[in-house]
Amino acid sequence: MEVQTTSVNNRDLGPESASAPPALHVRDLTVAYHRKPVLWDVDLDVPRSLVAGIVGPNGAGKSTLIKAVLDLVPHASGVVEIFGKPYRRQRRMVGYVPQRESVDWDYPITALELVAMGLYRQIGWCKPVSARHRRRALEGLDEVGMADLAQRQISRLSGGQQQRIFLARALVQDADVYFMDEPFAGVDASTEKAIIAILQRLREQGKTVFVVHHDLETVHEYFDYLIMLNMRVVAAGPVAEVFTPQNLKWTYGGRLTLLDRAVDAIGQGSR
Amino acid sequence: MLAQLLRVLSLADYNTRVVMFGTMTLGIAGGVVGVFLLLRRRALLADAVSHAALPGVAGAFLLAVAAGGSGRSLPLLMLGALASGLLGMACVMFISRFTRLSQDAALGIVLSVFFGFGAALLGIIQKMRGAQAAGLDSFIYGKTASMIRSDALLIGIAALIVILLTASLFKEFRLYTFDADFAAGDGWPVHRLDLLLMTLVVAVTILGLQAVGIILIIAILIVPPASARFWTDSLRLMVLLSALIGALGGYFGTAISAIAPRLPAGAVIVTVLGAAFLLSMLFGSSRGVIHLALQSRALKRKTLRQNLLRALFECEEAGALHSEQQQLEYLSRIRGWSRRELRKAIGMLARSGLIYRVPGCPWQFSENGRTEAMRVTRNHRLWEVYLLEHADVATAHVDQGADFIEHVLGDAIVAELEASLPRFGRALPQSIHSLTRSNGGSDG
Numbered sequence: 001m002e003v004q005t006t007s008v009n010n011r012d013l014g015p016e017s018a019s020a021p022p023a024l025h026v027r028d029l030t031v032a033y034h035r036k037p038v039l040w041d042v043d044l045d046v047p048r049s050l051v052a053g054i055v056g057p058n059g060a061g062k063s064t065l066i067k068a069v070l071d072l073v074p075h076a077s078g079v080v081e082i083f084g085k086p087y088r089r090q091r092r093m094v095g096y097v098p099q100r101e102s103v104d105w106d107y108p109i110t111a112l113e114l115v116a117m118g119l120y121r122q123i124g125w126c127k128p129v130s131a132r133h134r135r136r137a138l139e140g141l142d143e144v145g146m147a148d149l150a151q152r153q154i155s156r157l158s159g160g161q162q163q164r165i166f167l168a169r170a171l172v173q174d175a176d177v178y179f180m181d182e183p184f185a186g187v188d189a190s191t192e193k194a195i196i197a198i199l200q201r202l203r204e205q206g207k208t209v210f211v212v213h214h215d216l217e218t219v220h221e222y223f224d225y226l227i228m229l230n231m232r233v234v235a236a237g238p239v240a241e242v243f244t245p246q247n248l249k250w251t252y253g254g255r256l257t258l259l260d261r262a263v264d265a266i267g268q269g270s271r
Numbered sequence: 272m273l274a275q276l277l278r279v280l281s282l283a284d285y286n287t288r289v290v291m292f293g294t295m296t297l298g299i300a301g302g303v304v305g306v307f308l309l310l311r312r313r314a315l316l317a318d319a320v321s322h323a324a325l326p327g328v329a330g331a332f333l334l335a336v337a338a339g340g341s342g343r344s345l346p347l348l349m350l351g352a353l354a355s356g357l358l359g360m361a362c363v364m365f366i367s368r369f370t371r372l373s374q375d376a377a378l379g380i381v382l383s384v385f386f387g388f389g390a391a392l393l394g395i396i397q398k399m400r401g402a403q404a405a406g407l408d409s410f411i412y413g414k415t416a417s418m419i420r421s422d423a424l425l426i427g428i429a430a431l432i433v434i435l436l437t438a439s440l441f442k443e444f445r446l447y448t449f450d451a452d453f454a455a456g457d458g459w460p461v462h463r464l465d466l467l468l469m470t471l472v473v474a475v476t477i478l479g480l481q482a483v484g485i486i487l488i489i490a491i492l493i494v495p496p497a498s499a500r501f502w503t504d505s506l507r508l509m510v511l512l513s514a515l516i517g518a519l520g521g522y523f524g525t526a527i528s529a530i531a532p533r534l535p536a537g538a539v540i541v542t543v544l545g546a547a548f549l550l551s552m553l554f555g556s557s558r559g560v561i562h563l564a565l566q567s568r569a570l571k572r573k574t575l576r577q578n579l580l581r582a583l584f585e586c587e588e589a590g591a592l593h594s595e596q597q598q599l600e601y602l603s604r605i606r607g608w609s610r611r612e613l614r615k616a617i618g619m620l621a622r623s624g625l626i627y628r629v630p631g632c633p634w635q636f637s638e639n640g641r642t643e644a645m646r647v648t649r650n651h652r653l654w655e656v657y658l659l660e661h662a663d664v665a666t667a668h669v670d671q672g673a674d675f676i677e678h679v680l681g682d683a684i685v686a687e688l689e690a691s692l693p694r695f696g697r698a699l700p701q702s703i704h705s706l707t708r709s710n711g712g713s714d715g
Contacts, residue, residue, distance in 0.1 A: 108503065114449075117445075
């Protein structure tokens with residue numbers, strides 16, 4: 001058991017995690033922008049085959065957590081592992097749906113061309129997108145109910161349709177762990193239903209999905225697992241266990257004054 | 272004069288052909304690389320880099336002279352330009368990364384300081400060497416007439432390499448200029464791709480030093496892709512068009528500069544590109560100003576036409592209108608139209624034969640007009656009912672929503688509407704507003 005030996009050398013592990021490494025393992029993750037910390041000492045061990053919500057107030061570091069896991073923002077410290085191995089060696093198992101607002105929707109490409117981007121890794125350097133890959137991308141579009149809009153320029157799609165093709169692009173990546181940044185933000189009712197159906201299907205296929213989410217009312221309905229975040233992990237576990245009034249208060253009701261003051265002091269110091 | 276012009280334009284002599292090859296390939300390279308530069312929104316960085324190349328040119332010249340050469344060797348001067356251009360880029364990155372200054376401030380500082388320093392060095396050179404060194408001026412505004420054959424060949428071949436590299440990385444550049452975060456998450460070396468693109472930009476800048484000059488080189492990177500965007504929504508086509516426009520700029524710039532050697536080639540090239548941009552902006556078939564204006568005018572007219580048809584139809588449903596005067600008053604009251612708008616709209620319908628009038632009587636539908644009016648009214652009402660039942664929109668807002676959207680409903684959507692409201696069949700639903708509720712559902 002290669003996994004076991006390397007893991008044991010690095011840190012203490014319970015017998016359970018040694019036999020089946022968690023989908024996501026994070027230890028001591030701290031992220032700072034211009035020396036001002038946005039995430040403190042995040043520890044997570046999330047099992048596989050579930051849909052995990054990430055909730056917390058604005059500025060709680062939800063997107064930053066995803067970006068730090070995916071190595072898109074530099075961390076001050078910390079370890080990130082996917083299925084027991086460092087993230088950098090497991091990139092192929094990971095799919096990503098960025099926030100919809102993060103790209104220029106005026107970019108001159110069609111829905112199909114955007115979805116095909118999820119296949120670039122598989123296609124490899126310098127090789128063109130072949131007919132086979134275009135067919136696969138079209139299947140991806142079909143999975144989100146957008147096949148008939150394949151040739152449409154992306155600026156002519158509605159917000160919900162744009163979100164769906166972002167999802168389709170991740171689906172054709174064929175990953176085992178997905179990170180989705182606010183896929184439900186500003187979408188219409190039918191898109192919301194389509195996304196939920198996709199999340200359920202992914203879970204049935206044994207995949208693990210992390211979803212940054214805003215709407216607390218739908219937490220029970222959408223997620224098996226919940227990460228409640230406010231610069232640090234307030235609580236993480238099965239929804240039934242951690243989605244409690246007490247934890248909500250800790251997450252949303254007034255920041256921890258001491259932590260706040262410490263952050264401000266550090267922020268002042270760097271100016 | 273004319274004979275000379277023809278001679279140049281038809282590439283009659285070998286020398287012109289070689290110079291033409293150099294500048295046109297350069298134009299293509301600028302157009303191709305520029306597309307990604309534009310989409311990456313890094314145009315100003317390229318401008319700073321090109322200005323930062325001046326002290327390198329002057330410095331290389333001084334070094335060569337100090338070592339006993341003449342200093343007028345293009346490859347050597349290009350190397351100098353490359354070094355100081357890259358140094359300028361590094362300075363911008365350093366300043367914006369390690370200080371709290373924003374990138375535009377960093378760009379402004381680097382651009383002006385480097386260029387100013389270069390101009391000072393140039394001043395020293397001119398004092399020191401007199402007329403022979405004055406040729407360095409051509410690097411500021413460009414001069415193809417002074418280009419020797421080997422230089423043009425070097426520029427052309429290097430530009431060809433730039434084009435081939437960009438073309439082979441088309442997919443990768445598309446991915447990272449569209450969505451760098453996704454690309455990085457997918458395992459692509461985004462920073463290295465960014466560096467590579469900027470290196471290609473620097474390469475075009477340096478290659479264009481002699482033909483276009485430091486100050487205007489940014490134009491061959493930005494103007495062709497910006498022009499191309501007006502014609503197409505496809506990246507592939509945009510790259511091809513941009514390359515074509517760049518090549519045209521190089522061709523005419525060189526030709527005119529060959530006939531009138533006193534005109535700076537860079538200025539001529541930029542003028543040609545500027546004309547291409549103006550034409551594209553006005554006449555572009557995808558997002559040109561005229562195209563967009565026509566589109567919005569057509570939609571406005573269609574909306575006005577459909578609104579009037581429905582208003583007339585509902586007016587007829589309400590009955591009790593006996594004179595044209597009464598009819599016009601009614602119409603302007605329910606739609607809030609001015610008399611002028613109303614007359615214009617009525618004129619439009621009358622000209623297309625949808626309505627007619629017997630003198631003294633109100634306007635009547637022709638047979639075509641009635642069919643069309645029924646169709647429009649039916650679509651409107653179906654849409655209203657749909658919104659009410661399926662979209663939780665307050666009744667007061669429904670009419671507005673229906674008004675706006677019904678004008679762009681395609682046949683497919685109307686068919687879907689019918690399917691989702693099967694109880695109406697092919698009939699006309701009653702209006703949901705009290706105003707015209709008298710005997711809706713009549714088939715006229």
